[in-house]
Amino acid sequence: MKYATGKRLKSIADALYDGNVSELARKLEMKPQALRKYVTGESMPGGLVLIRLHDIGININWFLTGTEQMFHQTHPARISEPMEQYLALLESDELSKEEQHILDELLKFSNALEELDISEPLRRALLLVYAKHVNSDKEE
Numbered sequence: 011m012k013y014a015t016g017k018r019l020k021s022i023a024d025a026l027y028d029g030n031v032s033e034l035a036r037k038l039e040m041k042p043q044a045l046r047k048y049v050t051g052e053s054m055p056g057g058l059v060l061i062r063l064h065d066i067g068i069n070i071n072w073f074l075t076g077t078e079q080m081f082h083q084t085h086p087a088r089i090s091e092p093m094e095q096y097l098a099l100l101e102s103d104e105l106s107k108e109e110q111h112i113l114d115e116l117l118k119f120s121n122a123l124e125e126l127d128i129s130e131p132l133r134r135a136l137l138l139v140y141a142k143h144v145n146s147d148k149e150e
Contacts, residue, residue, distance in 0.1 A: 016051035018073050018080075023049075025080065026066070028121075038062045116141055 019034070027033040035045040038059060047053045055063075064070055064082075072078045099105055099113065119140050123133050 013048075013051040013054045014076060015054060015073060016049050018076065019045070019049045019055075021080065022063070022068060022073075037066055112141075 020029075020031070023029055023031045023034040027037075031045060031049055032042040035042040038045065039062060040059070048055050048059070060070055060073070063073055067081050069078055069080060069082055072080050105113070116137065120133075120137055123136060126133075128136075
């Protein structure tokens with residue numbers, strides 16, 4: 011991958027559109043094939059793409075440098091600290107495929123819990139139980 015911004019575009023698609031790069035392309039008003047050149051790191055997005063990323067709440071400093079946080083501080087789509095940590099892990103290339111699968115499953119479960127009208131302590135407890143379950147399946 012020539013440009014690191016490709017990984018960050020994938021992280022944006024993961025965070026906002028469940029990994030759907032075509033949906034991100036639609037939001038950025040571009041063809042999926044054009045966005046894929048950026049996602050694979052073949053090309054670097056230009057000014058218009060940066061403006062559109064900003065318009066959907068992306069912190070351009072983060073996008074270009076990997077520093078700071080993904081979303082604007084005041085943007086309503088700003089993600090939680092655990093999600094920031096999850097995305098940082100995915101970008102790091104330090105996870106095995108199995109570890110990445112576990113994190114993906116936990117994220118799906120966490121997103122499903124968000125849809126339920128339950129208290130935060132109960133949501134956290136369910137996530138912990140689910141994490142232990144996924145981890146115990148791995149050990150068997």
